[in-house]
Amino acid sequence: MGLIVVIKRELRLAVRQAGDSAVIVMFFVLAAILFPFGIGPEPNMLARIAPGVIWTTALLAAMLSFGRLFQPDFEDGSLEQLALSPTSLEIATLGKAVAHWLTTGLPLLIAAPLIALVYRLPVEGYSVLLLTMILGTPTISLIGTVGAALTLGARRGGVLLSLLVLPLVIPVLIFGTAGIDAAIAGFAVKAHLMLLAALLLGSLVIAPVAAAAALRQALD
C-alpha cells in the first residue's frame, strides 16, 4: 500500500520534470557514440567492444541520476515528512528505487538496442543484451539508493557518490558484458543471467534496509 503510494508520488514528480530523465538518456547515447570517434570506425572492433561500452556508459549515465534521488526531498523537508509518515522508511526507499528504475533504468534499457545497432552488435547479442539490462539495471538503481542516502548532505556528494557506488556495481558490469559476449560467441548464457538475478535479489533485500538506515542518520 505505502509502496504504491510512494512510487506514484515519485512518478508524478518525474513526469513533471521529464527533462531530468531525458538528459540521462541523452548522455548515455552521446557518451556511447563518442567511442567510435576515438578509436576509429572499424566494424569488427566496434562489434567487439559494444557490450562493454553499452554497460559502462549506462553505469556512468545512472551515476548522474542518483544525486536527485534524495537531495531535493532532503532540502525541502519532504524527506523528514516521509520519515514521519506511517509508511516505514525501508518501504519508502524501495519505492524510490522502483521509481528510479522506471524513470532511468527503463529508458536506458530502451535506448541500449539503438546503440547496439550503431555498433553493429551481432544479432545473437540483442536478446541477451536486453535480458542482462532487465536484470542489471534494477540492481544499479537499488545500489544507487544506498549511495545516494549515504552521501546525503555531504559536500561534493556527487563525486563521493560515484566513488562509493561504482566499485559496488562492477559485478553487474562483469556479468552483463560477459553474458552478451557469451551469447555472441555461441556459449551458454544461463550462468551469467543467474548471477545477475542473484545480485538483483540480494540487493533487493539489503539495499532498502541500508538506505533507510543511512537516511535516518542524515535526518538525525
Next chain:
Amino acid sequence: MRFFGNNLTCIRGERVVFAKLDFSVSPGDVIALIGRNGSGKTSLLRVMAGLTRIATGSLGWEDGAIADDPERHRKRLNYVGHLDSVKPVLTVRENLTSWARLRNATDDRVTGGLEKFGLGRLADIPGRYLSAGQRRRLSLARLGLSAAPLWLLDEPTIALDSEAVVALNRAIAAHRETGGMVVIATHVPLDIDDAAPIDMGNFTAALEDAH
C-alpha cells in the same frame, strides 16, 4: 492518554543541547517551548517526533516506551518543521494530496485543509509560485489530514499574516477540544489559553551550574 519524556538529554555535535528535561502532555494540553535561539527548541521537537536520537532518558506514550514501537508513534503525530516540504512542480492541491495518500486521508480532508488555511483559491497554482507565507500555510494544512492526536509545531507562525495566525489559533483550539495535544515552539505570544511553558534556558543553565 499521555505523552511524556523523562530525564531527556540531547547531544548534537559533541555539545549538550539540553539535559535532564522532563515533560508530560495530556489531552487538551498545550506546551509552549520558549527560549533563546539555539536553546534546543527544535531539537526537543525532533526528539519528540523520533527524528533525533536522545543520549539519555526515555519517551513514552501511556505505559509503553516509544522506542518499542516507533511506527505507531509516527501514526499519532503531525510535525510541522522549519521546512515546508512543498514541491515546486506540483500544484497546491497535488502537494497536499500526495501527503494525504501517505496518511490514508480522504480527499474531503484535503479540501477541508485547504479551506481552513485560506488556500482554496490557490488550489491549482504550482508550488513554485507560492510566497513564503503561502508555503507555510500549505505546510500547516497538512495538520488537518489525519486525526493524529499529537501536533509538534516548530515556529509555525513564521511568515504568516495575521489572518493565517488566527486560522492557526482556531485550528489549535479545535484540536484541543477534541482531545488533541500540542507542543509548540514560538517567539510570538500566541492567543492560546493556559499553555504550559517549558523554558529551554532552564535545562541548559542547569548544565552550566553542574560544571
